[in-house]
Amino acid sequence: MxxxxxxxxxxxxxxxxxxxxxxxxxxxxxxxxxxxxxxxxxxxxxxxxxxxxxxxxxxxxxxxxxxxxxxxxxxxxxxxxxxxxxxxxxxxxxxxxxxxxxxxxxxxxxxxxxxxxxxxxxxxxxxxxxxxxxxxxxxxxxxxxxxxxxxxxxxxxxxxxxxxxxxxxxxxxxxxxxxxxxxxxxxxxxxxxxxxxVALGGTPARTASTAGVYRSGESVFYVSDKSGNLPGYAGFGASGDVPLTGDWNRDGKDTFGVYRPGTQTFLLTNDNSSVEMESTFGNPGDVPIKGDWNGDGTDKVGVYRPVESDFCGAAKDSDTVICSARFGNPGDQPITGQW
Incomplete structure (x- = not known):
């Protein structure tokens, strides 16, 4: 050697x-x-x-x-x-x-x-x-x-x-x-x-989460740092949209997104400005959710159907259901995570 x-x-x-x-x-x-x-x-x-x-x-x-x-x-x-x-x-x-x-x-x-x-x-x-x-x-x-x-x-x-x-x-x-x-x-x-x-050199680094808010009347996301200061904000979406955040492109950083209930449309951005991905998924009355449904490191959209207590996760850039589960009772609020 x-x-x-x-x-x-x-x-x-x-x-x-x-x-x-x-x-x-x-x-x-x-x-x-x-x-x-x-x-x-x-x-x-x-x-x-x-x-x-x-x-x-x-x-x-x-x-x-x-x-x-x-x-x-x-x-x-x-x-x-x-x-x-x-x-x-x-x-x-x-x-x-x-x-x-x-x-x-x-x-x-x-x-x-x-x-x-x-x-x-x-x-x-x-x-x-x-x-x-x-x-x-x-x-x-x-x-x-x-x-x-x-x-x-x-x-x-x-x-x-x-x-x-x-x-x-x-x-x-x-x-x-x-x-x-x-x-x-x-x-x-x-x-x-x-x-x-090969980009990996050890256990993948994780970025600590911080707080943020979405003001629907302004269609603006405001994000904080660890001290609660305001390091940035961005306008994205329209009045009536439901906010989402996720790592949509597997770069290790969360960016913004919105769900438009009237048309069941998800609009996602990788730069917190321009729409990079647009897809229609779900039915009227669905609640938008997001998660890494197949563990590949990319967040994807999904919906929760309150009447049936059904979770439905979509494939990336498509309306194909790649995971589904029935969990909870009527009136429950959906959450997702890597438990």
Missing amino acids: NTWMTHSPYRVVGIYIGGRNRGCSQPNLTASWVQQQAAAGWRFMPIYVGVQASQIASPASEGRSAADDAVNQAAALGLGPGALLYYDMEGYDRAKYSGDVLAFLSAWTEQLHARGYNSAVYSSASSGIADLAAHTSDYTMPDVVFTARWNDVANTGDPVLPSWMCGPSASASTSTAERSRRPGVASRSHIDRDYMD
């Missing part, structure tokens, strides 16, 4: 930490080795090679079990909460296995998050990555994708990925062509060359 550090351009090494399909037992992969290499300047991609698509029998339970085992293996190596753990899901037949794989990986991500770890998925651009990209609003998405596309180009671009996954500082990495290297030693090593642009 010292020779590679001196004679190669690489600074990240993949380590296979566990899983039933890991190629070998890795007796030399120990907490002390990880500590020594970290001190030498290396960074790590902890990779877990569990069940593959054709082996999945119970997607949700197996996904959670894999995440628990991966966390235990990582912790034993000194990789604590906030670490990014990669699931290696090799290429598969999408016509046969897409549903099982997506449910499995969704459970993997949710359980990692519950244990305080970040989630990554490695897969083929034509199978696992394509499935994730096609279902960003239907399943819980990983924090990072590692796409196997042998393009021999040092970037994170991939035609199957949404633009927010592969722009500057996006949480994505792309596998490039395999090469034989001899970094200052007599023998050759056959390696994969990978390009990474």
Whole structure:
């Protein structure tokens, strides 16, 4: 490792930490080795090679079990909460296995998050990555994708990925062509060359909430700082609108929005000024709500139907219901949260 550090351009090494399909037992992969290499300047991609698509029998339970085992293996190596753990899901037949794989990986991500770890998925651009990209609003998405596309180009671009996954500082990495290297030693090593642009460095930072008000007569949002001072305000919406706030574009910051009851229309802004998203959802008499219905980090709109006590959450930028629940009694006031 010292020779590679001196004679190669690489600074990240993949380590296979566990899983039933890991190629070998890795007796030399120990907490002390990880500590020594970290001190030498290396960074790590902890990779877990569990069940593959054709082996999945119970997607949700197996996904959670894999995440628990991966966390235990990582912790034993000194990789604590906030670490990014990669699931290696090799290429598969999408016509046969897409549903099982997506449910499995969704459970993997949710359980990692519950244990305080970040989630990554490695897969083929034509199978696992394509499935994730096609279902960003239907399943819980990983924090990072590692796409196997042998393009021999040092970037994170991939035609199957949404633009927010592969722009500057996006949480994505792309596998490039395999090469034989001899970094200052007599023998050759056959390696994969990978390009990474991963934005996560630990447990995602959270911004403390502060108070704010919406004056419907003025159609103005006023927000406070931690001391109760007024650092800003913005006019948005029209008389009679119902205010909302949320992280509509997954940038870690809440911005404004309104619900127009007369037309059941949601108007959302990412800059507290211009309308970025407009969608019609719900029925007359519905109460607007918002939440991250599928755990992908983006707030989405929804409605509560008081007569039936029904909660209905919509997919991002659409009127498709992606979650629904009946809860409470007539006369209750709706609330949502990550309980």
